[in-house]
Amino acid sequence: MFVVATAGHVDHGKSTLVRALTGMEPDRWAEERRRGMTIDLGFAWTTLPTGATVAFVDVPGHERFVPNMLAGVGPVPAALVVVAADEGWMPQSTEHLAALDALGVAYGLLVVTRADLADPGPALATGRQRVAATSLGTVDAVAVSAVTGAGLPELRTALDRLAARLPAPAVDAPVRLWVDRTFTVRGSGTVVTGTLGAGRLRVDDELEIAGTGEPVRVRGLHSLGVAHAEVAAVARVAVNLRGTPRDALGRGDALLTPGRFGRTDLLDVRLAGDPAADLPATLMLHVGSAAVAARVRPLGPDTARLRLARPLPLLVGDRALLRDPGRHHVAGGVTVLDVAPPPLSRRGAAAARATVLSLLDGRPDLPGELRRRRLVRAGDLTRMGVPVHGRPVTGDWYADPDHWRDLGDRLAREVARHAGAHPLEPGAPVEVLRQRLDLPDRALVEALVRPPLRLHAGRVTATAGDALPEPVARAVARLRAAYAEQPFRAPEAAHLADLGLGPREIGAAVRAGALLKLADNVVLPPGAVDDALRVLAALPQPFTLSAARQALGTTRRVAVPLLELLDRRGATRRLPDDARVVVRS
Structure with missing residues (x-):
């Protein structure tokens, strides 16, 4: 199966075209059929001449329902740009095409409808020119009449060619099913629908609701009206959730593979469209089926930081668009560069961040992420969308190699500094070193210990630092000289104190191997x-x-x-x- 979304101006025959191709009614509600226009998303499907199945997400064209249109287009890999021959290119044609371009949709067809009512040539010429200037590029163009059936065989053939061009879906990827409809079925419970763009779903799979993190289990799966034990991308799918109330999730939420996605309300992005400096302070971010208000902070000429009204399960490289609903204007496309950006609290931090972002292209890059973050857990990288490979430095911690070497050098200096300040202690405590190196985990300190450093009983010491402090060494020498003729006559505590050997000095001498401690205040030569x-x-x-x-x-x-x-x-x-x-x- 492959999935195609319709796009185009209101009442340009999108639903009529889908009905003619599939024999199915895509309009869902009586109100839609009464008014003769699609208000919400409709769905229908058919089999093409080669045997491939195409499912259509029929989206509304009226400006009032553009957010619904974007919810249908967002997760879909291909689009049918529809223009009526008798009306030509119209305002929502422009906005829908801008939305496809902003989302980076790269596969599609141009269809001129109502070829029985007017010469389709002008609409074909205008449509080709406008579509070619977007991410869709040069596309097949077909003129049809849903009334007479003219052009429909050619359109089916063009759809087959489009199917052959689509890239193979990542069926082993984690699931992120953006929800576009939620309803209940008597006797079954809550059902959600969406376009499965990657991964696979199975009955009894456990998923997470993106908005709450709440676990849910798949009770049943339907695709194109048929029950399945498993559905793989790309597919239109209906998921029956076991024991989940309908109000637990809705359009704009998502079902996720557990542990594979983070949720962020702060992200750095690259913009394609209006200059960052010209953007209003607040826009609507559309991604998947979600529409969320976003506060915009420009950073560079084409980069910005977005603060979202609610967290979304986003990954590095995701495509989205920013829209100004007040002006009915698509401000531009968004490529997510960072879903866990650093704070911009210091003077000059924004300018420095803009420089960093100018070098990013939105493609996940493990060495680059390590270079920028220095230390990061494997799970955090995965939830950012960054593939993890190679060996961690310890546990699930990954480190930038240069930073790791620098930490090792700093650890040696901190151990030596502690030994100088506390000569009678048996090395520097790991927790003290963790704080001095500003590390998030004691295990990182322990992993940094390399010869001549040694780790023992929660402390780090250096072989070169095991020599006794001079006062203690002199006291031990006096003790051994005093008892050279009677090596088994251990001195009493008072005599030890007179020699300058209190409990801490004795401990240091024992650790250095200069004395043997048999019991409290009972010491002998080694x-x-x-x-x-x-x-x-x-x-x-x-x-x-x-x-x-x-x-x-x-x-x-x-x-x-x-x-x-x-x-x-x-x-x-x-x-x-x-x-x-x-x-x-």
């Missing part, structure tokens, strides 16, 4: 364990605590924790009678 084991191995086995104490020339205060340490290391084994044996020397 080689004491091996020396003690050699002394104990020379004793008759097994040996008692008393024998060990005497052989080591120390006190019970030292001997007990020393023997317990040897037990834990497996060098000695304690027997049931509390004696011990040396297991290995």
Whole structure:
């Protein structure tokens, strides 16, 4: 299937043409049939000579209903520009064509209707000229009469050629179904319709309502009046939602693949049309089936920041249009450049931002996004519409390579600075470093640690910074000299304090390997364990605590924790009678 939207002035025969092609009634309401004009969107479909199916979104032509027209055109990849031979080009012809151009619609046909009432030549010539100057470019043009049937076979053939030119849809893409109708069916509940431009829908799929984020489940699917277990793009589709009230969503809302779209009310865009400086402060943004008021802040000659009245599920590269409803004027097309732009709070920020935007083209670009954002999560990139590839620096964090290297250098400087300011601490706490580097996640600090830096117990230290501060080193040297003849006679707390070794100094010396801590205020030289084991191995086995104490020339205060340490290391084994044996020397 492919989907085509009609476009053109009111009462130029769009609905009559669709009826002649399909044999179906596109006008939905009795009021539409009574007044002879389309007020809301109509839908019909037919099979072409090649067997392809074309579905028509028949849009209203009257100026009062242009927003309805845009809701039908927005998600559709191709258009039928309709002009009546007896009236020629008219005001809504111009506005509809401008809307197609603004939305970047690149595929379509020109159809001149009522060829039985007037010579179609002038309308064909004018239409070709005007259409060729837009995104549609040069298109096939066919003159028809829905009354006599003249030209309809040629139009069907032209539609087949158009179908062959359309690009293949991205059926594996996430779903963003812009809702253009909502109604209820007795016994089934809420049904929404829209044009599925990408992705695929299946019965029992879970989706999100864009406006609220509320999860919903697909109860049933219909396309062209037939129930399906699965529908793939491009297609007109009706989605029956399980247990969802009708007022939960309406035209301009969207059904989304969960987790694949963000919602933004602030975006930076490139404009094609009126100069940014000439735009009024407020316009209507039309995208998909949505129409939302937007406050416009010009940034550069063709770039602006839009503040939307409500958030929309937009991606980088989306096309939209800005319209001034008061002047019945399409101000221009919009290409979304950034759906998560930075604040413009500092002096000169707007001018700097304009320079950045001047280099963007609306095509998602991972290296460029990383360069601008420096650090960003994979999920945030996905919700912007930026494909994610390569390896994250940690977890789901991606980083600009140059920024990541700079962070590593800064981390080393911050660790050294902390060591200088706090020489007795066992390194810089990860949380302190996170704050100093202004990082959003502790895991980023940990991922930045590279030799000679080391991470231990939530702190980062450098190998070169493990040397003891000079006062502590001198105190340890005095301690070892004082007890050189009695290495197992640990000094009392008072003596340690006299030497300048308080709890923090002892901790620093232990971390640096200059002292061995057996218990509170019980410290020995670092080689004491091996020396003690050699002394104990020379004793008759097994040996008692008393024998060990005497052989080591120390006190019970030292001997007990020393023997317990040897037990834990497996060098000695304690027997049931509390004696011990040396297991290995």
